[in-house]
Amino acid sequence: MKPPSFKLWIKIGALVPLLFICIFVGFVFPDSTVSKGLSFVASAILIPLCLMGGIMGVLLSMNRLFFRCPFCSAKSRAIGGGGRCLWIECPTCGVISGTFSRFPPLTWRIEKETDQGGDGEAGEDV
Template sequence: MPFRLWFYLTKIGGLVFAVLVVLAVVLGDSRTLETVISAMVLIVVPLGLTGAVMGVLMVCGKLRMKCPFCGRSGPAGGSKADGMWMECETCGFIHGAGPLGLKIVREEPADDAE
């Protein structure tokens, strides 16, 4: 799975669903509320199952994702300090940065030859 796709799905998805719930409640029509809840279930269940499988793979050390910069596959994971991250042989350590953590940046691999 591409790192960029899953990164933004997890970052922005929660906000989008919260807005949908607020809109459904504000509109107040029971049919609108039912439609929003149905749409959310159809989207959240597959994403949740995908996240669960990816979480098990991450714990086992087998989760690999495609680099957003070069397209090569590399190990991926997550931590409280760095958030979602991955390592690419050519691009280095890739993670989120910025005030809201919405920018994907890379830290070049250090040369160990010195």
């Protein structure tokens, strides 16, 4: 079984703030059927994502979380993360970081890290 795509999970992480905004709109305008529907759909998407995030956190703490490298598709171990960032270690490409922004939503970046820990020597946005 292939590990999930690192790029896909970073894109999903960038989508989460938009889902929270949709849920918030449902609380602000509780009498509107549109906002209720929007809030319901966002909740239906967000709850499974939160459950997957919890499972992934447990796997990460046990050092058993793997992704496909966004550059070469090799099986790569997740080596850490925090807040809005996740790092994987690809056997051929080295350490790769994926980040996403809360505001504006849907903003994300994947880049290779340099040996000095700076922003990607060969860093390319994917």
